[in-house]
Amino acid sequence: EVQLVESGGGLVQPGGSLRLSCAASGFTFSTYWMTWVRQAPGKGLEWVASMKQDGSDKYYVDSVKGRFTISRDNPKNSLFLQMNSLRAEDTAIYYCATRILGWGQGTLVTVSS
Amino acid sequence: QSALTQPASVSGSPGQSITISCTGTNSDVGGYNFVSWYQQHPGKAPKLMIYDVNSRPSGVSNRFSGSKSGNTASLTISGLQAEDEADYYCSSFTTSSSWAFGGGTKLTVL
Numbered sequence: 001e002v003q004l005v006e007s008g009g010g011l012v013q014p015g016g017s018l019r020l021s022c023a024a025s026g027f028t029f030s031t032y033w034m035t036w037v038r039q040a041p042g043k044g045l046e047w048v049a050s051m052k053q054d055g056s057d058k059y060y061v062d063s064v065k066g067r068f069t070i071s072r073d074n075p076k077n078s079l080f081l082q083m084n085s086l087r088a089e090d091t092a093i094y095y096c097a098t099r100i101l102g103w104g105q106g107t108l109v110t111v112s113s
Numbered sequence: 114q115s116a117l118t119q120p121a122s123v124s125g126s127p128g129q130s131i132t133i134s135c136t137g138t139n140s141d142v143g144g145y146n147f148v149s150w151y152q153q154h155p156g157k158a159p160k161l162m163i164y165d166v167n168s169r170p171s172g173v174s175n176r177f178s179g180s181k182s183g184n185t186a187s188l189t190i191s192g193l194q195a196e197d198e199a200d201y202y203c204s205s206f207t208t209s210s211s212w213a214f215g216g217g218t219k220l221t222v223l
Contacts, residue, residue: 026202035212045151045159045202059210095158099147099206102161102170 002026004096007023009107016086022079030054030074033099036081038092039106048094049081063089064075088110117142117203124201126223130191135203136184137193141213145186148205150179150188154199160223162201163188190220198222 008020020036036048049060049070058070069082079096086109093106118136125131135150137141142148148166151159161170163179166186176191186205190197203215 037151037212037214044217045204045214047204050210050212057210060212093158099149100161100164100168100170103151103159105158
């Protein structure tokens with residue numbers, strides 16, 4: 001059974017940092033592009049970042065470029081999102097996702113003083 | 114990054130069929146067969162219902178089907194059931210190697 005389990009969310013002050021993790025199981029993690037998607041409270045879905053299988057290419061939505069970094073550890077079947085210089089508008093549920101296998105349950109990030 | 118266009122709401126009676134459209138451009142929907150559809154119930158994570166235009170993940174009812182013509186993709190739900198009432202989102206891979214999402218469609222089962 002495919003499972004994607006996010007962790008690392010929480011309450012952080014503006015300007016602070018968080019590192020999200022996604023533990024993958026039930027599929028060959030190293031062969032899939034991985035993606036982070038977020039959903040602000042009461043809003044729609046927004047793509048955040050994606051990464052190729054071997055980590056050679058990374059892509060980001062303009063609003064997080066220079067602040068967020070996507071990374072992965074294939075031997076440990078894990079995906080990460082390092083989030084720096086957080087802003088109130090980054091408040092959202094963050095989902096770890098694949099194009100054809102589905103998404104995790106999400107982790108809530110709240111940026112507030 | 115682009116956004117796809119979906120109707121804000123659709124409705125149907127139990128047993129009927131409904132179709133939700135998702136319109137993009139040649140840079141996303143029209144350029145790739147990588148269109149997905151998600152169902153989201155209140156307070157829950159999005160659930161993948163259709164991927165690659167018309168493929169269903171294991172466990173998804175065959176009442177859900179997808180198609181694409183040009184720059185517009187469609188999700189059809191046949192034999193509507195009360196539990197189908199939810200928000201539905203489309204997404205597409207894009208020429209920027211990003212994912213574009215639609216704004217979401219609220220399905221009401223009358």
